[in-house]
Amino acid sequence: MNHPVDIKKLKLVKIGNSTGVILPKEVLDRLNLSAGDQLTYTQTPDGIALSSRGDDFDSQMAAARDVMKRYRNALRELAK
Template identity: 40%
Template sequence: MNKPTTHARNLKITKIGNSAGIILPKELLARLRVEIGDDVYISEAADGLRVTASDPDFAALMDMAEGIMRKDRDVLKVLAK
């Protein structure tokens, strides 16, 4: 089984006012498909932290909703009338 290729980057933590931040290079913003002002989400993963452009909690809820809609399709059709 092939291991997924990782592209580790060394990013410095920078002081931003009373907070700290990491400046994401242009190519990482492009890979995330985000722009300045967009939200990103950080969630815990088995091997560390994951940064995504979509809310993983919302995605999980949508998956659950789609399962319910598939399972109860006939009931939902009747209720929609």
């Protein structure tokens, strides 16, 4: 399924011993991000996808891992 693509160039800048990417305001607004927020990226067959996630994502994942660990045998039986 091909979607129209709006291609824009981003600038890489030197930041100490690292390199950063300058994101335009419209990208930050769309991702609901501001300076200091965290951004995640995912490798996809078409390249890299950027996304923001809520502050509670890590705690929700930790809770899910705990449940999966505690109920591993039950979940394994249910998967049959």
